[in-house]
Amino acid sequence: MEWGGILEGALQQGLGPAAIVYCLAAIGLNVHFGYTGLLNFGQAGFMAVAGYALASIVATWGLSFWLGLVVGLALSVVLALLLGVPTLRLRADYLAIVTIAAAEIIRQTVGSVSLLEYFGGQDGLQQFVDTFAGLNPFTTPMGLGPVSWRPYDFFLLCVGWTVVALCCLIVYLLMRSPWGRVLKGIREDEDAVRSLGKNVYAYKMQSLIIGGLFGALAGFMTALQHAAINPSFFATDTTFFAYTVLLLGGAARVLGPVVGAITFWFLINVLDLFFDQATVGPNPLISASIMTHQQASLMRLIFLGLALMLLMIFRPQGIFGDRRELAIDGR
Amino acid sequence: MVADRIETRDVDPPLRDDQSEAARASLSGVPHEPGAPKPDPIVVADNIVRKFGGLTAVDVEHLEIQRNVITALIGPNGAGKTTFFNLLTGFDKPDEGRWSFEGHNLNGMSAYRVARLGMVRTFQLTKVLSRLSVMENMRLGATGQSGENLWQAMFAPFWRSQEKANSSRAVALLERFSLEPKKDDFAGSLSGGQRKLLEMARALMVEPALVMLDEPMAGVNPALKQSLLGHVKSLREDGMTVLFVEHDMDMVRDISDWVIVMAQGRIIAEGPPEAVMSDPKVIDAYLGAHHDAELDLDESQSGDRNG
Numbered sequence: 001m002e003w004g005g006i007l008e009g010a011l012q013q014g015l016g017p018a019a020i021v022y023c024l025a026a027i028g029l030n031v032h033f034g035y036t037g038l039l040n041f042g043q044a045g046f047m048a049v050a051g052y053a054l055a056s057i058v059a060t061w062g063l064s065f066w067l068g069l070v071v072g073l074a075l076s077v078v079l080a081l082l083l084g085v086p087t088l089r090l091r092a093d094y095l096a097i098v099t100i101a102a103a104e105i106i107r108q109t110v111g112s113v114s115l116l117e118y119f120g121g122q123d124g125l126q127q128f129v130d131t132f133a134g135l136n137p138f139t140t141p142m143g144l145g146p147v148s149w150r151p152y153d154f155f156l157l158c159v160g161w162t163v164v165a166l167c168c169l170i171v172y173l174l175m176r177s178p179w180g181r182v183l184k185g186i187r188e189d190e191d192a193v194r195s196l197g198k199n200v201y202a203y204k205m206q207s208l209i210i211g212g213l214f215g216a217l218a219g220f221m222t223a224l225q226h227a228a229i230n231p232s233f234f235a236t237d238t239t240f241f242a243y244t245v246l247l248l249g250g251a252a253r254v255l256g257p258v259v260g261a262i263t264f265w266f267l268i269n270v271l272d273l274f275f276d277q278a279t280v281g282p283n284p285l286i287s288a289s290i291m292t293h294q295q296a297s298l299m300r301l302i303f304l305g306l307a308l309m310l311l312m313i314f315r316p317q318g319i320f321g322d323r324r325e326l327a328i329d330g331r
Numbered sequence: 332m333v334a335d336r337i338e339t340r341d342v343d344p345p346l347r348d349d350q351s352e353a354a355r356a357s358l359s360g361v362p363h364e365p366g367a368p369k370p371d372p373i374v375v376a377d378n379i380v381r382k383f384g385g386l387t388a389v390d391v392e393h394l395e396i397q398r399n400v401i402t403a404l405i406g407p408n409g410a411g412k413t414t415f416f417n418l419l420t421g422f423d424k425p426d427e428g429r430w431s432f433e434g435h436n437l438n439g440m441s442a443y444r445v446a447r448l449g450m451v452r453t454f455q456l457t458k459v460l461s462r463l464s465v466m467e468n469m470r471l472g473a474t475g476q477s478g479e480n481l482w483q484a485m486f487a488p489f490w491r492s493q494e495k496a497n498s499s500r501a502v503a504l505l506e507r508f509s510l511e512p513k514k515d516d517f518a519g520s521l522s523g524g525q526r527k528l529l530e531m532a533r534a535l536m537v538e539p540a541l542v543m544l545d546e547p548m549a550g551v552n553p554a555l556k557q558s559l560l561g562h563v564k565s566l567r568e569d570g571m572t573v574l575f576v577e578h579d580m581d582m583v584r585d586i587s588d589w590v591i592v593m594a595q596g597r598i599i600a601e602g603p604p605e606a607v608m609s610d611p612k613v614i615d616a617y618l619g620a621h622h623d624a625e626l627d628l629d630e631s632q633s634g635d636r637n638g
């Protein structure tokens with residue numbers, strides 16, 4: 001067992017591009033769910049719309065990368081409006097149903113055979129990161145302490161964490177303001193907020209759009225991380241991993257998604273690498289009669305589920321959450 | 332209940348102050364009958380009907396609420412008082428009818444617009460924002476905040492001075508309602524009675540012209556009740572109009588200038604408190620026919636009998 005290698009590998013993932021994707025997606029969900037109480041189960045839909053806009057504008061239509069970013073953000077606003085207009089006046093659960101369905105519709109649409117020439121079907125699109133890669137100042141592998149990344153990954157990481165920092169700043173500035181107070185009020189009881197003369201519908205729409213824009217950034221990051229895009233990146237479990245990250249870090253905390261994303265990817269990779277090493281070789285730590293190498297790859301999901309259950313029982317407010325808040329919630 | 336009785340015995344009969352005299356004088360020419368026209372109405376409602384399936388919860392032919400007067404809306408459980416509040420404030424839509432507030436037609440207007448016009452209500456089942464502090468609950472009530480605009484929200488200089496002014500107004504109100512020591516606690520940690528107080532104080536942050544209180548005194552301890560009665564009266568001095576639902580007949584007698592009685596969705600009587608409470612129709616509605624005692628406090632509270 002090589003513990004050094006396991007921790008290094010896990011740290012590399014915990015700070016890596018995948019963690020950034022889930023961090024951005026969870027920042028969006030934090031605005032939706034953590035602050036406003038909107039149940040958006042379709043964050044993967046916002047990610048898909050933005051990611052595919054970027055990839056297809058460059059790879060299919062041969063237009064500028066920057067235009068791709070703008071169109072991606074604009075389309076995620078359109079998606080928020082399409083989802084919000086019919087559902088935000090209704091009870092909270094309607095938004096949940098509509099978003100989960102919309103995300104799946106989007107994924108099936110971009111993966112469909114009839115749109116193959118635009119979106120590449122199940123194989124997706126490649127060859128759209130040249131502009132971005134061209135900005136990369138790094139030529140040799142770069143590292144922090146014991147871990148290092150390929151030049152492109154390291155560049156993506158620098159850009160990604162900078163974007164995360166900016167997003168956290170925006171969320172912080174918004175949520176300490178009277179505007180943020182209205183959102184939190186809506187989360188607690190929207191009729192009370194209405195009775196004080198606030199246009200609840202407009203605030204919910206603004207929240208849905210802003211959280212969707214953070215989701216769009218997560219979609220761009222997904223596309224850049226793989227330098228490719230395909231429908232499997234945006235399956236429903238993407239949204240649920242983002243919720244896990246949010247709850248792990250603590251909802252309605254500015255830095256909750258950051259702490260959650262790093263912890264989540266670190267732990268999941270520790271488990272992965274541990275079971276990988278423990279079942280391989282001629283004389284494995286865990287004998288093949290208990291668990292084969294193939295079975296070991298599923299262990300991380302089992303442990304993840306267990307860890308989530310323990311978290312919800314013993315620390316439901318997440319790593320950063322405030323215990324006092326839970327104590328008073330009588331509903 | 333027992334404490335109630337003891338506490339209120341010593342304050343009977345209520346002392347009338349100048350404001351009360353003025354309010355009563357403004358209503359002196361008004362006939363004591365359902366739907367009576369008032370000289371200076373702030374709310375006028377016509378033919379408001381709300382049905383829940385086969386049940387007609389509200390069926391009000393005509394009603395006027397006099398400006399700058401404390402009006403009580405009473406009636407047995409299930410009379411339709413809360414439903415009527417919901418209809419007037421846009422939280423529920425009537426099957427038919429039209430109503431106006433200070434000359435603005437309110438038909439089909441959404442609840443938040445009604446509140447912005449200055450007609451603010453509280454809820455029978457309190458709605459405090461649990462995971463916000465008492466102070467934040469109060470600040471949320473203030474209207475016209477530039478910091479509630481998305482574009483200005485991120486830049487504190489746009490709203491900091493306004494926030495300060497709102498905060499000091501909030502503290503003053505909290506002091507009035509004996510909640511000042513709790514101002515930094517989560518609203519969800521307040522007791523039932525304290526929540527009632529917070530909700531009332533928060534409604535006043537909106538600076539309404541008409542405050543509609545749905546059972547403001549339910550669960551508030553008798554000593555505090557006395558001081559709150561004083562606060563409600565002071566709202567009238569500040570030029571506000573108060574419409575409140577209450578089952579405590581002592582309170583109704585003590586502070587209201589005018590009483591409206593509802594039963595089974597209809598308005599069955601109107602008039603000054605003394606006149607209404609000795610009206611046989613009202614006694615019947617509360618206690619059932621064949622009851623000859625004068626309407627007294629407390630008995631009304633156990634009265635589902637007619638509901």
Ligand SMILES: Nc1ncnc2c1ncn2[C@@H]1O[C@H](COP(=O)(O)OP(=O)(O)OP(=O)(O)O)[C@@H](O)[C@H]1O
Binds near residue numbers: 412
């Ligand atoms: N949402 C609803 N659905 C069906 N029936 C309702 C609804 N709301 C109220 N009702 C019915 O309408 C009638 C009036 O109810 P309402 O709450 O207005 O009474 P109230 O006068 O406020 O009574 P209380 O003094 O007990 O608060 C009751 O018979 C009640 O059962």
Ligand SMILES: [Mg+2]
Binds near residue numbers: 412414455
């Ligand atoms: Mg009621």
